[in-house]
Amino acid sequence: MTQGADNRVAIVTGASRGIGRAIAVELAGEKYYVIINYKSNDQAAAETLGRVRAAGGDGETVKFDVADTAEAERAMEDIVKRFPVIDALINNAGVTADNLFLMMPEAEWDSVIGTTLKGFYNMTKPVLKRMLRQKKGSIVSISSVAGLIGNKGQANYAAAKAGLIGASRSIASEVAKKGIRINVVAPGLIETDMIKDAPVEMITNIIPMGRIGKPEEVAAVVRFLCSDDASYITGQVISVNGGMM
Numbered sequence: 001m002t003q004g005a006d007n008r009v010a011i012v013t014g015a016s017r018g019i020g021r022a023i024a025v026e027l028a029g030e031k032y033y034v035i036i037n038y039k040s041n042d043q044a045a046a047e048t049l050g051r052v053r054a055a056g057g058d059g060e061t062v063k064f065d066v067a068d069t070a071e072a073e074r075a076m077e078d079i080v081k082r083f084p085v086i087d088a089l090i091n092n093a094g095v096t097a098d099n100l101f102l103m104m105p106e107a108e109w110d111s112v113i114g115t116t117l118k119g120f121y122n123m124t125k126p127v128l129k130r131m132l133r134q135k136k137g138s139i140v141s142i143s144s145v146a147g148l149i150g151n152k153g154q155a156n157y158a159a160a161k162a163g164l165i166g167a168s169r170s171i172a173s174e175v176a177k178k179g180i181r182i183n184v185v186a187p188g189l190i191e192t193d194m195i196k197d198a199p200v201e202m203i204t205n206i207i208p209m210g211r212i213g214k215p216e217e218v219a220a221v222v223r224f225l226c227s228d229d230a231s232y233i234t235g236q237v238i239s240v241n242g243g244m245m
């Protein structure tokens with residue numbers, strides 16, 4: 001299948017698994033052509049594409065490390081060349097490398113900050129240039145409750161996720177008059193591979209709803225923020241966390 005003339009186009013980073021996959025499938029339900037980025041897991045990315053098609057959309061998988069400027073530049077040059085309009089960018093790719101700050105080696109600091117913030121820079125810049133030309137578009141970045149309140153053992157992750165909020169709010173105000181909206185979604189604890197080693201039972205006790213969230217519950221908010229129903233929303237952070245804080 002190829003992109004239909006009436007398809008909108010969305011790029012979702014880190015879409016081979018977890019929240020990114022749910023976002024890809026959710027947007028496919030709205031007939032988006034979804035560009036499914038991922039770093040290494042070919043089989044999982046292919047499965048996301050299968051689910052995107054089953055949901056009524058179409059798309060393709062594109063493997064590159066969002067934090068690697070040369071790789072990302074090459075991939076984005078090709079995407080921008082092939083797609084005259086890019087309607088949505090979802091900066092979702094993220095990693096954790098938890099440690100108490102004083103025990104944290106530089107590599108753990110750099111990998112988390114790099115994936116999130118260099119990734120944001122590498123993806124948002126080319127897409128924003130295109131969106132400014134087309135005078136429309138929506139960019140949504142996936143932060144975290146840790147970016148709002150911090151979290152013991154996650155100084156790198158919290159810094160990266162808070163950075164996404166600061167960058168998004170700043171750029172949102174730079175382009176607000178140009179028809180481009182830039183928002184952030186801050187999930188709480190969501191059932192994905194990322195939290196497989198987390199003490200879920202203990203954390204569940206501090207979630208007012210008494211349960212962890214599903215990737216689809218984050219994806220639904222992203223879909224809304226990309227839609228015209230969110231036409232007056234920019235520079236905002238929407239928490240999806242079962243009532244935490």
Ligand code: NAP
Pocket residue numbers: 013014015016017018019020037038039040041042044064065066067092093094095115142143144145186187188189190191192193194195
């Ligand atoms: P996940 O299940 O671990 O999936 C991570 C995804 O990101 C995978 O598709 C992975 O690709 C991709 N990825 C990692 N590094 C990348 C890179 N450098 N370039 C391109 N893709 C990369 O994580 P998740 O739980 O779905 O998390 C998605 C986002 O939500 C992250 O930003 C995370 O910080 C945020 N978040 C998650 C939770 C939670 O509780 N799960 C809570 C708050 C915020 P491969 O499959 O190829 O490795």
